[in-house]
Amino acid sequence: MKLNLSPAPHVHTNQSTRTLMRNVLIALLPCAVAGVGFFGFNALMVLVVSTFSAVAAEYLWQAATRQKVRVGDLSAAVTGLILGLNLPATAPLWMVAIGSAFAVVIVKGLFGGLGDNFVNPALAARAMLLASWPQYMTRWYAPAGLAAVDAVTTATPLSNPGGFTTLQLILGSIPGSVGEVCKIAILLGFAWMLYTKTVTWRIPVVMVASTAVFSLAFGNNPLTAVLSGGLLFGAVFMATDYATCPMTAVGQIVYAALAGLLVAVIRKFSDYPEGVTYAILLMNVASPVIDHFITRRVYGHGKEAKNG
Amino acid sequence: MANNRTFRGGVHPLHEAHEGKSPTSGVATRDFNAKAVSIMMGMHLGAPSTPCVQPGDHVKLGQVIGEPVGFLGLPVHASVSGEVLEVGPVQSVNNPAAMAVTIKNDFKDEWVELHPLGDVETCPVDQIVPAIKAAGICGMGGAAFPTHVKFAVKEGQYCDTIILNGAECETHLTCDHRLMLEKSGRIVDGLRAAMRALNVKRGVIAIEDNKPDAIEAMTKAAQGRNGVEVMPLQTKYPQGGEKQLIHVVTGREVPTKKLPLDVHVIVLNVGTAYAIADAVIEGKPLVSRITTITGKVKKPSNLRIRVGTRVEDLIAECGGFSMDREHVGKIVLGGAMTGFPAPTTRVPLAKANNGVVVYCAKESVEPEETPCIRCGRCVDACPIGLVPFKLKFMCEADDMQAASANNIMDCVVCGSCSYICPAHRVLTSAFKAMKDKIAAEAKKGKG
């Protein structure tokens, strides 16, 4: 009888990185299905290419740098799928593959792999694609079910507010990126992640609320501001990325509030109709500074230590 | 009754399996007298005692077989009457050569001459602490800190509350639970003795609300005893930790690098209080305790065992392994969160060992350590408010300055972070190693 002498604790939670990532993938499915439903076969190809090229890029990177290949933890698949859902269905597939590779190798791999990156890989890749090929990134399909093959440049709710009824905004029968249009699918995914405790409510709720408040302050209709563009998708799936948001609860609230402010400012003043990508990226960059200043009080430290 | 008394952080290990306690929480305690015991000299925190018997001597139950050494020294008593077989090193849980006295049990249980002090409410106050030292009593919760030293209140210090730790937040263990059900009166006696010895007005017995029957029993026993109250707490690990108990019961926080006495509180395990009552009322030394034997054994049970009983005898008493011997993966002395893995079944139990848990091979396979995804679950779980994943990076980089600057010395090594980590990273034992290293460095620097 060979006794195992590994140290305490001897029991572990049954959650693992793989189960967490699997929960996120499940949460993303409704958005993917809705996206393909609205934008047809091209959208499906975009999602498939983005997910598989992310996984392939991670596999090659880890093999090339002689690390243990951990593609099984599904983190590359999540990054790929989220990036795919962030792109218009008209996106050329070679561009999608480059975006996924950039996300997995440059933004994550070069910094040391899972958990070591300081900005959200999918978001950085989307920003890189927008900077490199703006012409491909701003062509939107009019949603016409599976038949939608011809790329027609129509205005999105952001570039022509008021052009769509609120119901359309919610159902998602509006032009936009593959994953961000159907709000119900996003909320379904959010509910699943809350139920499986994959993410906390703090960041998405505070970010959406703050965007609404500041949009109102800047004179936009808060409801359309919340329901249009990538806000809901960004707040639920991208701002809550573990490695890139602050560690403490208060820090996360400050992070989400500032992100909401930035979304409103960018949408109001800058050329880009969509501010969510840059707002979250900027807050990812600022999150280490937030973590530096907003820390938890350690038991027995500070003035409360003596008599409670 | 909704009970919101709890602390920040913490985890719920094996919550779905009633903290792994269901097999033994309803099983009454029964005595078990092994055929031989190996009583170790270093069962308490502090220098091990020196044996004062030779092989061949005949010893009575309760006879001193080890003289105390140093300030933290405690006498060691024979837990059975019989003939001394051997005085030499034995394999213990964390020390391959622990000096021990092995005694063959003659099952007569012939007590040595005892000097009881009488009833706890009327006995002379100044003799209580010497009696505790003479009885060789140390913390039974797991720390094994000599109780008489804990009671040594320096001048300028005072104690206004004694907390009895009945939380038993560890998994699998039900020894305190059974003790509170079966010996509630004697526990309150022990608490009263301690309160009188230190002139303390308030005694609080803290019990987690997953043991309602124990709460009821102790409340009934505490009726009419002045200054004694029972406080139910929310079930969450590590509620039984000294710092967490003090914070929840009195609202005070022990300042860093300080002791509970600096916030005028002393924390005792219910088992220790019971031992104090034995020492005061019947003059008996600490020779036996209740231990939970559970996990992959045929008949999981709570046994009142003699100090020094070997693991193999305990398992035999519980009907042996409930599976093929080869499939046993791990035998842990203590609960799943802080227990020590036993290298062999010949390891004897010490005063502070409150459980023996047998795991099958599948349960004891260490999950592979994968990269940290910075999910922050360990930060939420840490009851002390540290940032475990960052400390782990510092331990990996062997950066002692950074680790101390980030308060690693405040870590109470409770295991919550390693338990909750989805990437199964080895955190708690890395912090333990780093803490020992920093302590050794400090001692070397000072020495």
Added chain:
Amino acid sequence: MAKWNDSPLFRLALAACAALVAATNAVNGLTLGLATGCVLVLSGAVAALLDNFIADEKGRVVLFMVISAVFAGIAQMIVKAVCGGTAAALGIYLPMIAVNCLLLARPADENGVGPAVSDGVKQALGFICLVTLLGALRELMDVGTVFGAQVLPKGLQLTAMAALPAGGLLLLGLLAGLANLIKPKRSGKEDEAA
């Protein structure tokens, strides 16, 4: 110049980083490289000559900066006269040489004019090659030409990001990483001796 990493490679990359905004195509890169190189060598020589007057380190940096400002002013006029178009394209980054070439130089060593000039020339050549290479690569990726000559098929635009500072920084970072990969990074001290 204590804690700051002192290997020539580090200083080279730093100076190139400061020139990224201007060096968006090969021509700009080359012009800027040449101008900076000349200013560096001349300032290094003059500074070495005047060295024994100023003892402390900070004073020597100030001296070097003033001298290089003079030469930078002269260089600006020459470039404006020779190729006005490029001078306009470089914008304020041409006069910025006054400060940027300080990144390349090491005015702290006191061992006379000879080594100062040779070190200056070595750094200048390195800088010219690096900045021109960067300019060429970014031009290739942005508009598909190098020194104006059409390399890639017309209309095929690799990535517009290369012309932006973000793209430049990324490219320089990858190049620096590659350099470390090919010539494993020796510790700071060793570089000093090389």
Added chain:
Amino acid sequence: MTRTLLFLVSCVFTQNFVFARLLGSSALFDEDRRVETALGLGLVTAVIMTLASVGCWALDRYALTPMKAEYLRVLAYVAVSLIAAVLVGLCLKAAFPKLNDALNEAGMLIAVNCAALGVALLNAEAGYGIADAALHGLFGGLGFMLAITLMAGVQERIKYSHIPEPMKGLPITLISASLMALAFMGFMGIA
């Protein structure tokens, strides 16, 4: 009022001195600079840049233009920014000696002068009046402060990341700066 606000956003974000104009980028490469020091250095740089802007404007207005000595502009501006840096350095030495040592560190000294000279030249090129020049100096300095503070935070964040050996040090800082520049591009087109 909103014009100044938009000017602020433009100087701090769109045309950030470190990430967009890459003036003073050598300040980014100090791995173990604490976030608090970066904040202090940023404020000091903002003051120096404002002083330099006003000084250079005055020099231009009252000395260079009347004497039609544009060719001396570079030398004059370098001199003014040096004086500004030395002046601020002196009063800093008394108040915050530790900050002063950080300021006089190699990379930082060059970065500050680079930024001061840069803002002065930009003012001249854009033909700003005294008010706009001063504002440009101040807002540019705040952008500089934000950049080096965020970079100090990021350095602290990736300190324990498992960065591949050849990428350690300068290359990874360049990549980080590139990602941060990407994030700052969100404000393209504001003023």
